[in-house]
Amino acid sequence: MEVLGGKWKLAIVKVLLTGTHRFAALQRALPTITPRMLTRQLRELESDRILRRTVYAEVPPRVEYDLTELGAGLAELVEWLDRWGREYRKVRA
Amino acid sequence: MEVLGGKWKLAIVKVLLTGTHRFAALQRALPTITPRMLTRQLRELESDRILRRTVYAEVPPRVEYDLTELGAGLAELVEWLDRWGREYRKVRA
């Protein structure tokens, strides 16, 4: 939970489960996140080896994010949580 | 994550997966939790229908906590997270 507990962490993982994304693409996928929060959560996920950050020395700059094997192993968890969340809303309603 | 995100929530669920517990028993199972935090997390889990609180009108007072069906449905998640946590520690080491 220390690794996954950030407000946007699992949301980011979920997006990256659909493939490699650039910074701006993640912003589009998470419309309400601020650049500051996106950077922070990405850096933490990187240092926890959930994802990889690849910088291409180009102009304009290009940076790509994709899941490591460790991160990809979270696929089941994300699905499980999605299902449980739906069940939860049903029961609580 | 809003429901499960408290610092002690999943730990409490994990204990209750082994059966009904009283307040003091939960304290013993979670040696570093303060009574204040235990109360708060229990009340939140109760209002989210993850567990049930049963008060017996006796002296001395007796209060028992046990999982609802919704809460019991978290068993898989807890196991999954345990496994992933171990894997995580191995890979990160």
Added chain:
DNA sequence: CTGTATCCTCGTGGATACTG
């Protein structure tokens, strides 16, 4: 395009002491 820098609010969580 991919971020930093600054400033600020708020809530979580902890310490400690006390109570019906």
Added chain:
DNA sequence: CAGTATCCACGAGGATACAG
């Protein structure tokens, strides 16, 4: 036994502006 009451520190998260 099963909590409350108070007080406090810290940091996560957000708003806004700016930069290489």
